[in-house]
Amino acid sequence: LNAASGRVPRQHVRFLPAPGDSGDTGLVAMRVPVLADHPLVRGPRFRRLKIGAGHRLDAKASGVFVLGIGHGNKLLTDLYNCHLTRVYTVGGLFGKATDDFSDTGKLVEKTTFDHVTREKLERILAVIQGTNHKALLMYSNIDMKTQEAYELAVKGLIRPMGKSPPIITGIRCLQFAPPEFQLEVHCLHETQQYLRKIVHEIGLELKSSAVCTQVRRTRDGVFTLDDALLRTQWNLQSIQKAIWDCQLKVKMELEKTLS
Amino acid sequence: ALRGTLRGTLRGTRPPPALRRGLAKAAGPRSVRQLREAEEAAPVFQYAGKAAKRKDRVFVWGFSYSGALGVPSFVRPDAGWKKPRRIQPTPYRLETAEKISSAACGYGFTLLSSSTPDIIKVWGMGLNKDSQLGFQRSRRDRTKGYEYVLEPCPIPLPLEKPQQTRVLQVSCGRAHSLILTDSEGVFTMGNNSYGQCGRKVVEDETYSESHLIHQLKEFDSRVVQVVCGQDHSLFRTKKGAVYACGWGADGQTGLGHYNITSVPTKLRGDIAGVNIIQVSSYGDCCLAVSEEGDVFGWGNSEYLQLASVTETTQVNVPRHLPFKIGKIKEAACGGTGNIVLTEEGNVFVWGYGILGKGPKLIETAVPEMIPPSLFGWSDFNPDVRVAHVRCGLSHFAALTNRGELFVWGKNLRGCLGTGRMEDQYFPWRVTVPGEVVDVACGVDHMVSMVKSFI
Numbered sequence: 275l276n277a278a279s280g281r282v283p284r285q286h287v288r289f290l291p292a293p294g295d296s297g298d299t300g301l302v303a304m305r306v307p308v309l310a311d312h313p314l315v316r317g318p319r320f321r322r323l324k325i326g327a328g329h330r331l332d333a334k335a336s337g338v339f340v341l342g343i344g345h346g347n348k349l350l351t352d353l354y355n356c357h358l359t360r361v362y363t364v365g366g367l368f369g370k371a372t373d374d375f376s377d378t379g380k381l382v383e384k385t386t387f388d389h390v391t392r393e394k395l396e397r398i399l400a401v402i403q404g405t406n407h408k409a410l411l412m413y414s415n416i417d418m419k420t421q422e423a424y425e426l427a428v429k430g431l432i433r434p435m436g437k438s439p440p441i442i443t444g445i446r447c448l449q450f451a452p453p454e455f456q457l458e459v460h461c462l463h464e465t466q467q468y469l470r471k472i473v474h475e476i477g478l479e480l481k482s483s484a485v486c487t488q489v490r491r492t493r494d495g496v497f498t499l500d501d502a503l504l505r506t507q508w509n510l511q512s513i514q515k516a517i518w519d520c521q522l523k524v525k526m527e528l529e530k531t532l533s
Numbered sequence: 534a535l536r537g538t539l540r541g542t543l544r545g546t547r548p549p550p551a552l553r554r555g556l557a558k559a560a561g562p563r564s565v566r567q568l569r570e571a572e573e574a575a576p577v578f579q580y581a582g583k584a585a586k587r588k589d590r591v592f593v594w595g596f597s598y599s600g601a602l603g604v605p606s607f608v609r610p611d612a613g614w615k616k617p618r619r620i621q622p623t624p625y626r627l628e629t630a631e632k633i634s635s636a637a638c639g640y641g642f643t644l645l646s647s648s649t650p651d652i653i654k655v656w657g658m659g660l661n662k663d664s665q666l667g668f669q670r671s672r673r674d675r676t677k678g679y680e681y682v683l684e685p686c687p688i689p690l691p692l693e694k695p696q697q698t699r700v701l702q703v704s705c706g707r708a709h710s711l712i713l714t715d716s717e718g719v720f721t722m723g724n725n726s727y728g729q730c731g732r733k734v735v736e737d738e739t740y741s742e743s744h745l746i747h748q749l750k751e752f753d754s755r756v757v758q759v760v761c762g763q764d765h766s767l768f769r770t771k772k773g774a775v776y777a778c779g780w781g782a783d784g785q786t787g788l789g790h791y792n793i794t795s796v797p798t799k800l801r802g803d804i805a806g807v808n809i810i811q812v813s814s815y816g817d818c819c820l821a822v823s824e825e826g827d828v829f830g831w832g833n834s835e836y837l838q839l840a841s842v843t844e845t846t847q848v849n850v851p852r853h854l855p856f857k858i859g860k861i862k863e864a865a866c867g868g869t870g871n872i873v874l875t876e877e878g879n880v881f882v883w884g885y886g887i888l889g890k891g892p893k894l895i896e897t898a899v900p901e902m903i904p905p906s907l908f909g910w911s912d913f914n915p916d917v918r919v920a921h922v923r924c925g926l927s928h929f930a931a932l933t934n935r936g937e938l939f940v941w942g943k944n945l946r947g948c949l950g951t952g953r954m955e956d957q958y959f960p961w962r963v964t965v966p967g968e969v970v971d972v973a974c975g976v977d978h979m980v981s982m983v984k985s986f987i
Contacts, residue, residue, distance in 0.1 A: 370572075381572050386579040389987075397968065397986055400935045404909065408962045424891030424959045428904045430911055444913040460913075481581035481987050 275510060276318040283311035326350050329360065329494055334376060335466040337362070337491030338502045343517070349524060356531040357435055358495035359443050359460045365488035366473040368453040368480075375470035377485045387482040392450040398479045399445050399457070402472070406442040410462075413438040433462070440464035442472070454487075496523045581987055588985040589632040591645065592624035592965055595978025596946035599641040601659035602978060603627050605683035620947035622954070624965045624981065629656070629685065633982055638925070638975025639705025639761070642666060645685055645980070646700040646712065654700040655712055656685035663708040663740040665723035678742040688712075690720055691746060705975075706761030708740070713759045718750035719768065727764050728795025729779030749797060752776060762814035762832075768797055773808030775800045775821060775851075783817040784849025785832035791849055802850035804829050815924055815974075816868035821851065826860030828873060829853050836869040836885035840898035856881075856900055865924035870942075872929050873900065878918035880908075886927055889941040892958045907960045908933055925974030931960060936968030938981060946977040 286308050289301040309315060326347040328340030342350040368387035372379030413434040416423045426432045434441065444460035459469060470486035477484025492499050501520055503512050563571070597607040598619055604627065605611070607618040631647040642659025644666070657666030662680050667688040669679040690712065692698050702713045709723030709730055721730035724740050725747075732747045749756075749768075758769040765779030765786055776797040777786040784791060787800045804821055807829070811822040817833035830839045831851045842852045859875040870884030881900035882888040888895070889903050908931060910917045921932040928942025928949060939960035940949045947954060950963045967983035 369577075381575055384572075384575050384577045386577060389581050389583045389585055394987060397936075400914075400937075401986065403914070404935075404937050404962055405964055407909065408964065411961075418961075419892055419955065419958060421891045421893045427959055428906055430906055444911075446913070479986065481585075 275320050275323075280313070280319050281311075283307040328353065330465065331491060332466045334378075335489040335491065337489075338494045338497055338499060339491070340494050340497050346517075349528070352528050352532065353495055353524065355435075356495065356527065357433055357462060358527070358531070359462050360464070360491060360495065361493035362459045362461065362466075362469055363448070363488070363490045363492055364457045364459055364469050364473060364486060365490075366455050366457065366476070366484045367487050368455070368477060368482055368484050370485045371474065371477065371483035372485050375467070375474040375486055377487050379485070383483055385477075385483045387453055387480075390452060390480050390482055392447065394480060395447055395450060395455065395476070398476055399447060402442060402476070403445055409439070409441050410434065410443065413441065438463050440468045455484075456488075458492075496520070496527045585987065587987065589970075590967055590983045590985060591627045591629050591633050591636070592967075592981045592983055593627050593643075593978065594621045594624050594950040595948040595975070597621050597978075599659050600681045600683040601638070601641055601643045601975065603643065603645075603658040603683070603685045608681075608683050620954075622947045622950070623952045624950055624963065627685070627980075635700070635702045636971070636973040636980040636982060637703045637705040637710070637761075638973045638978055638980055639665065639710060640707045640763075640926075640976050642682075642705060642710075643973075643975070643978070643980055644688075644703040644705055644710055644712070646703045648699045648701065650696050650699065652695045653687040653689075655688040655690065655703060657688050657710070658682045658685050660708075661741075663724040664743040664745075665705070665708055665710045667722050667746060668742060668744045680741065688722075690714075691748070692717055701757075702759060704759045704761040704766075706766070707763045709761065709764075709766070711759040711761055711766055713756055715755075718748055718752075719756055719759055721747045721749060721766070724764075725795075727780035727793045729761075729764050729766050731766065731778050731795070731797050733795050734793070752797070753799070758812060760812050760814050760819075762819060763816050765814075766797070767812050767814055767819060769809055769812045769821075773810070773824070775804060775809055775812055781849065782847075783833040784847045785814065785817050785819055787819065787831040787849060787851050789850050791847070800831075800851055802829075802831070803853040804851045811863060813865045813924070815866055815926060818866050818871065820864040820866050820871060820873075822861050822864050822873075826862070826876065827853060828856065828861050828864055830871075837896055837898040838866075838869075838871050838884050858900055858902070863922055865922050865929075867924035867929065867942075868926040870924070870927075870929070872922045872924055872931075874919055874922045874931075878920075879903075879905065880919050880922060880931060882929070887942045887956055887958055889929060889959055903960065908939055909935070909937060909962075921971070923972055923974050925979065926976045928974065930972050930974050930979070932969055932972060936970070936984075938963045938965055938969040938972055940979075948975070948977045948979055950979060 285305050287303050288306050290304050292300050292302045324344055326342045328350055331339045371383045411432050414432045440463050442461045446458055448458050449456040466489045469489055473484050473486040593602040631649050633645045634648045635646045637644050644657050646655045661682050669682050669686050671677045671679050698714045698717050700714050704711045712720040728734050730747050731749045752770050754771040756768050757771050760767040762785055768776040776799050778794045778797045782791050786794050788798055808824040809821045810824050813820050818838045819832045821829045829851045831848045835846045839848050858881050861873050862876050863874040865872050869886045872882045880903045883897050883900045885896040918934045919931045920934045923930040931939045941957045941960045944956045951961050967985050970982045972981040
């Protein structure tokens with residue numbers, strides 16, 4: 275970063291003795307670069323970088339992880355206050371129950387799962403969505419008796435804009451091949467361990483048991499997998515390009531929500 | 534030490550190993566192979582087999598002091614720590630002996646019926662001051678009957694073939710009830726001061742502790758639906774005709790006059806010759822839906838229920854309501870508001886009261902649609918549709934095809950089941966642990982028939 279050409283040094287007008295004529299005391303106005311902006315005087319432009327992290331992603335999960343650099347940290351706080359949803363792809367396995375709800379934990383119980391069908395799973399998912407939708411309306415702290423609450427509810431814009439327990443705004447089954455299954459979860463204010471717990475509870479509700487094998491965040495607010503940089507792309511040019519591409523999206527989202 | 538001195542000359546010999554006990558080595562972290570073996574050796578439990586059937590359950594909620602919820606411990610606590618519960622604000626499971634196929638809520642009482650060939654087919658609970666639940670012999674005094682029945686008690690019906698006849702449907706009004714069977718007509722019990730039971734009005738008859746259950750058989754064809762209004766009864770036959778009897782001062786009998794009728798008489802007016810597929814009533818207004826999707830109304834119109842066709846507040850002849858909202862599948866009438874469901878799955882409300890479109894819409898004569906997004910429809914779930922609509926006296930209920938129950942309206946004594954005591958101005962989900970199959974709305978309580986998830 276420091277090797278890149280920095281800011282163009284400022285110029286100012288100084289009255290310097292005229293070149294060439296020796297002994298002549300005339301001063302000529304000349305535009306010269308400010309000495310204070312000289313690279314040897316100033317030193318390297320970046321000594322430290324302030325990097326902040328967006329929503330947490332724990333060690334066993336993978337996916338989109340938003341970081342802010344410098345001024346971006348303030349934008350991160352604003353994005354947090356927008357309370358946008360995040361989308362996860364959660365993979366699960368029927369037949370086992372472990373103490374930390376993932377497949378690497380200590381085994382608690384093994385159950386049969388041949389009675390589980392896609393239809394039953396989708397019924398349970400519909401119920402989860404229903405109760406979470408109710409929680410969405412309840413934690414949004416809007417008085418339900420007003421006309422504007424009704425209008426927002428019709429448009430589907432009621433959302434908790436403050437602290438709330440984790441809420442799932444949408445959940446559906448992407449793949450079902452017993453014992454494995456994959457869900458797409460849209461949620462708010464969640465932690466990855468909560469998603470693993472949901473997989474465990476789905477197993478319990480289906481009178482079987484389930485553990486979570488994979489949690490992968492595919493979207494965090496406005497940032498999707500397409501904007502994310504792979505491990506091989508963690509170099510300066512890609513990072514700069516990614517920041518440049520996302521600027522417009524972030525600005526529009528902030529304007530829309532916080533206005 | 535002895536050994537050391539004896540062998541002191543030998544070099545490079547290791548002292549013999551110390552004696553070890555028979556205990557195994559220390560536990561330590563198990564290797565992956567050991568974990569896998571332990572996992573494979575663990576027993577497998579089965580909680581549900583492949584052919585496990587979904588269980589049928591009944592949930593009740595609302596005002597309980599009349600006994601209408603069927604849980605005696607709410608009214609008379611049977612344990613010291615229990616307190617009397619005046620209102621049950623959220624769904625509460627009611628244990629029933631048989632699978633309940635039809636339920637109806639009246640004004641302070643409930644009837645549950647099952648389509649079983651057993652002798653006991655109908656159970657009733659709640660107010661019994663007019664024998665609307667039949668005669669319930671008191672255990673303390675064999676000559677008297679109970680005025681309040683606190684738990685579901687069997688109602689003995691005078692059937693000719695008790696082990697073959699099946700009860701199809703029950704319906705409850707203010708103080709009378711109707712029971713529809715498949716081959717033995719309709720049985721009516723309760724108050725008959727206006728002829729609503731279909732028999733001649735007897736002057737100064739005492740209706741409490743009465744053993745009389747009247748049977749109605751003479752209709753043009755088999756009766757397929759019975760509906761009770763507040764003090765009148767409607768019968769719909771297989772041929773599509775509608776019969777009525779009872780109180781008629783608001784024209785709710787639809788027979789062209791405002792007197793009482795004590796014999797079920799066929800309705801004429803705009804429904805003469807029309808094949809009616811559904812009738813509905815709960816207060817003093819009645820609606821009928823025809824096969825072609827038209828809706829006809831008669832009765833009380835003080836709350837603009839029929840104001841789209843007439844300015845009069847009482848309509849005593851069925852009138853066609855020319856709404857251009859699509860083919861109508863189902864209609865339900867409440868005390869002051871009406872609700873219909875169209876073939877596309879849209880819900881329309883009109884009338885007076887909390888109609889479900891926010892606190893601003895209090896009355897309308899023309900049906901207004903409730904946006905489907907309030908029933909769970911969204912881009913994420915585009916297949917959600919409303920499957921049934923029901924109406925209580927001042928609240929509405931809608932069932933979706935996903936088995937979710939939405940309620941809105943006046944929350945009289947907790948009848949909505951939302952857990953709060955406030956009125957609900959737009960459809961709100963009721964959390965029921967199961968898929969709701971049917972719901973019956975009363976004045977201040979509701980009963981739902983639910984199938985468990987698995």
